[in-house]
Amino acid sequence: MNRSVxxxxxxxxxxxxxxxxxxxxxxxxxxGFLMLFQPFALSLYTYSFVTxxxxxxxxxxxxxxxx
Amino acid sequence: xxxxxxxxxxxxxxxxxxKKIRGISDKGLAWLFISPTILLLLAINIFxxxxxxxxSFTNFRANRPNEAVKNLGLxxxxxxxxxxxxxxxxxxxxxxxxxxxxxxxxxxxTLAWLIDRKFRGHAFWTTIILVxxxxxxxxxxxxxxxxxEPQIGLFSYVVSFVTGIPPTNxxxxxxxxLAPWAIIIVDTWMWTPYVMLICLAGLRxxxxxxxxxxxxxxxxxxxxxxxxxxxxxxxxxxxAVLFRGIENFKMFDMVNLLTGGGPGSTTxxxxxxxxxxxxxxxxxxxxxxxAIILFVAVFGLANIYVKAxxxxxxx
Numbered sequence: 001m002n003r004s005v006x007x008x009x010x011x012x013x014x015x016x017x018x019x020x021x022x023x024x025x026x027x028x029x030x031x032g033f034l035m036l037f038q039p040f041a042l043s044l045y046t047y048s049f050v051t052x053x054x055x056x057x058x059x060x061x062x063x064x065x066x067x
Numbered sequence: 068x069x070x071x072x073x074x075x076x077x078x079x080x081x082x083x084x085x086k087k088i089r090g091i092s093d094k095g096l097a098w099l100f101i102s103p104t105i106l107l108l109l110a111i112n113i114f115x116x117x118x119x120x121x122x123s124f125t126n127f128r129a130n131r132p133n134e135a136v137k138n139l140g141l142x143x144x145x146x147x148x149x150x151x152x153x154x155x156x157x158x159x160x161x162x163x164x165x166x167x168x169x170x171x172x173x174x175x176x177t178l179a180w181l182i183d184r185k186f187r188g189h190a191f192w193t194t195i196i197l198v199x200x201x202x203x204x205x206x207x208x209x210x211x212x213x214x215x216e217p218q219i220g221l222f223s224y225v226v227s228f229v230t231g232i233p234p235t236n237x238x239x240x241x242x243x244x245l246a247p248w249a250i251i252i253v254d255t256w257m258w259t260p261y262v263m264l265i266c267l268a269g270l271r272x273x274x275x276x277x278x279x280x281x282x283x284x285x286x287x288x289x290x291x292x293x294x295x296x297x298x299x300x301x302x303x304x305x306x307a308v309l310f311r312g313i314e315n316f317k318m319f320d321m322v323n324l325l326t327g328g329g330p331g332s333t334t335x336x337x338x339x340x341x342x343x344x345x346x347x348x349x350x351x352x353x354x355x356x357x358a359i360i361l362f363v364a365v366f367g368l369a370n371i372y373v374k375a376x377x378x379x380x381x382x
Contacts (some may be wrong), residue, residue, distance in 0.1 A: 026374055029367040036364055045157070046148045048360035049360050056367045 012066050021062035028055030074108075116362075123356035130349040143356035153357070155332070156340040162247060162255075164315045170255045171311055174214075175262025176304060180296070182263070183270040200260040208324025211253045215239040215325075243333050246326050250334055254321055254325055263305040269303025270296065302376055309372040313365055337361055 032052030035044045091099065123144070126137045147153055178196060182189050199207070214222040221236040239249040273295065281291045319338040322328065328335035328343070335343075341361070345354035 022374060026371050029371055032369075033364060033367060037157055038159045041149065042149070042154060045154045049144065049148055050364065052363050052367045056363060056370060059367075059370045 010066055016062075018062060018063060018065040018067050021065060022059065025055050025059035025062055028052075028058060031055075105276070110234075119355045119358055122352050123359050125352045127352045127355075129351040131343075139352065143353050146353065147357050147360060152332070153189045153340060155338075156337050158337050159247070159332075159334065160316065160336045161337075163251065163318065163334075164312060166251045167254045167258070167315050168308055168311055170251065171259045171262045172304060172308060173253065175259045175307065176266045176300075178263040179266035179270055182267055186327065196263060197260045199257045204257070204320040205324065207253065207257050208321050211249075211256075212240070212325060215249055240326055241330050243330055246330055246334050250322055250325055253325065254315065254318070257321075258311060262311060265303050265307040266300060267312075269300035273299045274305075305372065305376050309376070311371065312368060312372070316365055316368070317361065328346070 029052055032050075032055055033065050035048035035051055038044055083366065124138060124140060126139050144313045182193055183195075212221075214220045216236050217223050220234070222239065223237040226232065226237045227234040239245045277295050277299075278291060281295060286294070317338050318336060319342065322334055322336055322339055323342070326334045328339040337357075338361075341354055341357050344350050344357060
């Protein structure tokens with residue numbers, strides 16, 4: 001009673017899978033967060049918001065990607 | 068009895084309305100019931116958010132509503148992100164958030180672990196420990212002001228008794244070095260029970276048979292703690308850290324009541340700066356931009372923690 005199970009291969013590129021992309025987005029948010037609160041350089045603070053925003057938008061988009 | 072009541076209600080429905088309802092599908096009926104909530108959410112959450120985003124690009128001042136509103140583009144954001152005073156307020160916030168979360172997590176988890184031992188009277192002590200959390204922040208702020216009073220405050224006398232420093236010299240709220248710690252102490256006192264409660268739920272969810280199996284394997288108490296208790300309670304600890312992190316990041320009431328941001332600007336956290344810009348300087352557009360920056364920071368933080376939480380749960 002061996003039944004062959006047809007496995008459907010996703011055409012979604014491997015590098016764009018949710019897990020990896022979410023990790024990258026999380027890292028960008030974390031870097032932005034540290035830039036916002038660090039006491040060392042004003043220039044890092046200046047670019048913190050853009051970094052955090054980019055990471056957050058990326059996270060929202062990639063969390064809809066297939067696993 | 069219930070059927071009869073439902074029947075009576077159905078009969079009481081006016082015929083035109085009853086006809087309309089009969090024609091609605093289950094999905095339509097569900098939408099009909101949740102639409103008031105959705106409308107309320109749109110009115111009090113979503114609309115103000117989009118309105119704040121719009122205002123953040125303008126020079127609008129709430130105290131001059133009739134003045135022409137000029138579009139400034141990204142100028143408000145550029146000003147905030149180049150402002151040294153706001154940068155310092157962010158560092159003060161970070162200092163406050165870091166220490167409160169660290170102390171609350173360590174003390175809260177330790178208390179939960181002790182309460183979980185189920186000693187005699189543990190229920191009574193749990194209730195006593197939970198009392199600070201149930202108080203209003205306004206009440207807590209006011210009575211800690213009295214406790215910190217150098218002349219009559221109990222806190223100053225206890226510190227004086229322990230260290231030998233005269234109580235009039237223990238000026239917790241007006242000393243530049245001590246004022247941030249005065250707020251950290253009060254916040255830790257008030258919210259540690261909350262962290263304890265979440266950690267206790269985590270500890271109680273660990274099945275007893277895992278410890279029994281560890282006992283059979285002759286694992287020491289220390290080993291059981293590091294290999295069973297801590298990893299299994301970790302999702303709960305992280306949840307507590309997430310909740311407290313977000314709450315403390317936008318902390319306002321306690322700081323405003325205890326120090327009002329002073330002495331100087333040593334305890335001026337981001338929310339106090341925001342309030343000063345919005346309701347003292349009346350720079351509504353500028354403060355809206357600042358609020359959006361804080362919103363993005365909290366939103367990003369929440370994303371990181373939810374992801375970390377899911378990872379720990381999958382283990």
